[in-house]
Amino acid sequence: MSSSDEDEMPLARRPRKSGGRVVLPDKIDPAVDRQMEEESMEIDAAHAPGIAIDPAKASKVINGTSGKRKAAMKPTVKDESDSDNEPLSKRRRTVNGISRHQLSDESDDSDAIPLKSSRAKKPAKPKEQSESDFEADDSDIPLQKLSKEKKEIEKAASKQAKKEKATPKTKVTPKAKAANKRKPKDESPSDASDSDVPIAKQRKTASAKKGKAVKKEEDEEPTPVKGKKAKVKVEEAAPKKTAKGKGKAKDEEAPSPEGEDEDAEGYKWWLAEQGDGKQKWETLQHSGVMFPPPYEVLPTNIKMKYNGVPIVLSPEAEEVAGFMAALLEADQAKDQKFIENFFADWKEVLKKFGGAKDQNGKTIKIESYDKCDFRPMFEYFTAQKEAKKAMSNVEKKALKAEKEKVEEPYQYCQWNGRKEKVGNFRVEPPGLFRGRGEHPKRGMLKLRVQPEQITLNIGKEATVPPPPKGHKWGNIVHNQTASWLAMWTENINNNVKYVMLAVTSSLKGQSDFKKYEKARELKKHIDKIRRDYTRDLSDKQTMIRQRATAIYLIDKFALRAGNEKGDDEADTVGCCSLRYEHITLEEPNLVHFKFLGKDSIQFDQLYTVDKQVFKNLRIFKKAPKAPGDDLFDRIQTKHINEWFKDYMEGLSAKVFRTYNASWTMQKELAEMKNVGTVAQKYAAYNEANKKVAILCNHQRTKSKMHDTQMEKKMYEIKALMYQKWRLKKMILDLEPKLKKKKPEYFRPDAEIDNDEWIREHQEWLVEEEKKKIEKKFAKENEKLLENGEKEMKATELKTRLGVLNDMKKEFTKENSSGKVAAVGKSPSVEKFEEQIAKIEEKVQTRISMMKDKENTSEVSLGTSKINYIDPRLSVVFCKRFGVPLEKIFAKALRDKFKWAIESVDENWEF
DNA sequence: CTCTTTGATTCGGTGGACGCGAG
């Protein structure tokens, strides 16, 4: 673990500069442990096994409303009671809430008893032994140095160890041991079958309830059919269990008497038998993929220039140049790396497909990007776009119909004889790679995909769709365990791209359903998991302590697991890949996280953490650790997921995100009162949605226009305030005495209480008026011309513009006298007051709209709604509060969540 | 490897500002 290790560090492990070296010793030196915290005794006592984490300890601190997360360096640390912005603290309470509720039934005891025994055993027996093993095995070979082969061996070993967990071997690898440590009980008899049971159970309850629900609120379908069908299904399903595949296929035919039901639309899979999850289909027929249109060369008069000279390019080179030209006014055109990568690839293309020539055929060597002028191309594209926009509706419609006709065969496939929607059947077109953040490969040329590169996955007996003329498919396979229809490898990162079914398909619906069921299953285990990792937070072994700490972060702050990444990817991190520089510790127990997460999205939050966690992080950052070093130098995501596995089958870090998100949502919705208008309820729903989004750190970049839009809105508000103030002055014109009675009322709003601004605004008003008059004049003239009459003269315009002078005069008068003459036919105080009230209302709604917009300008609600919040929660919300579902789920989401919409009543709980 | 999650980009519909004429 000395720094010299770095040199020998195999590249398989994190190759980033200084990252990846193991710095910490295997075991936490008790002296260090003590040194790191004065109150250690108390803290350790507080975290003795069996005592749950104090929910109040973790409260999320979010920096105010300004939206400037970057300024989170010194946020006010809010207390839990300070509820407003603290989804997390709330969540914690919630969590304990459920545990109590949860534990009130048998699961408590069954959990508690073995837990004790497990704890009793652990320190007693194997510890000494395994720790020495750990040292012997590992002291010279840090985890990160393990080569691929070694990892393989270990995997095998750990599997082996698991098999034999009843009789632990003397000599096991650390991982095997880690796996070993978890009590066998955790994957107890119930566990194995668990994964099936809840689904079946859920299915039953859902359909049973369905029958009832239907009777009450009529859906489109006639009640008896639906209810009956549901029932029949369940009864059939239960005993069938063993019948897979074929049986399923037959199942589907059952519904058809009811109507043409053999397409996905009518197939209610959530009422049907589930397959074994391994084989995805029996028969599969589809039309392959749709290729982007071939490149069309530009008109000969459109030429980019090099060094000021128009140049002729081969179609291939022109196409690539066009990719760059299209981005001329995008951010990419200012990104050196992007340009560099583009330029290098483009030069390759030029070399391969004949370089650039001038119009006399003389070769021009392209060597400098700066001498390239893509403007003419850019302008051509812009014009094309405009032209397209300007097309008549009829033309647009025809174009759309044409497009739909071409796409038609690709839209659907036959999946086990059912019509299912295909998702991304279009092959990705060539272009410049738009890697996110500082992706080292951004700007590189993404090549056109040829049919020869494409592998089709299709049923054995199906007709293979014909490849494009003159081409062949790369490969045809019949992989029934895969859900993809087609596949190719992209040239930038050699990533595989798949064509799959649409999210509305039953296949995707099922896996979505399973995802949420898995998250719900976590409820049963979460208390034990939390107890255990809380206990492990003070474990002597560095690895265990790191693992516990990492899991704490994953659970509390919804961090992603943080797999390792290569040098040729953007430098983004998740929990396990956090480095020294990504967290800053602030006494007494604040941690400032600042790093780039998935998609290079900033994670910048200040959290209060458990004291023991704080202490641990401090140890993990202890010298000789330095910037660039892994914070968790002894663990990788797989260790975490291995640990999880013993608690629940299929549990991984991401399940925690789903669980905590849905859990938060449920809690938020439960707190809502069934009062107010639909709009208010909807707003409340969005508030809750927003809390989840913040929890998951779902952001969106403020649109470029955001600030200008805000300014504009603010100006509009000020303009309204000015109008209001003027009306008030008019009241005074009628009833001067009122000023003494209500001096407050007649004072201008603070925002416009500024002579200079008022003067500017008056000028602006005059200017606007002028524009209006001119515009109207022009329009009238146009009409006259159209009707074959002659235009009005310029003098007419002049007279019309005369009112501007009156306006100006009036303003000047008002400014000097401080009075505004009442205008209107029969001006009265009442009339003015009415108008003022109207304006005031406008002002208020605009202000709240602005606030709302500002508030959500950097939070993206969609991602959590689509991927994290169990849709059944939203359905329950709508049913309970009488909010139309369409408010919450737009068409596409209603399709995607059909299974949820049809399977719950208002009493369903996550 | 395979599939899910993710924010950006593009698309398309809507609401509200505006003009106009009728009452």
Added chain:
DNA sequence: CCTCGCGTCCACCGAATCAAAGA
């Protein structure tokens, strides 16, 4: 003169689509 209803137009917003990135 004011109000109301209707039509038109375009900014804007949410939805659909896209493809990258992560597990």
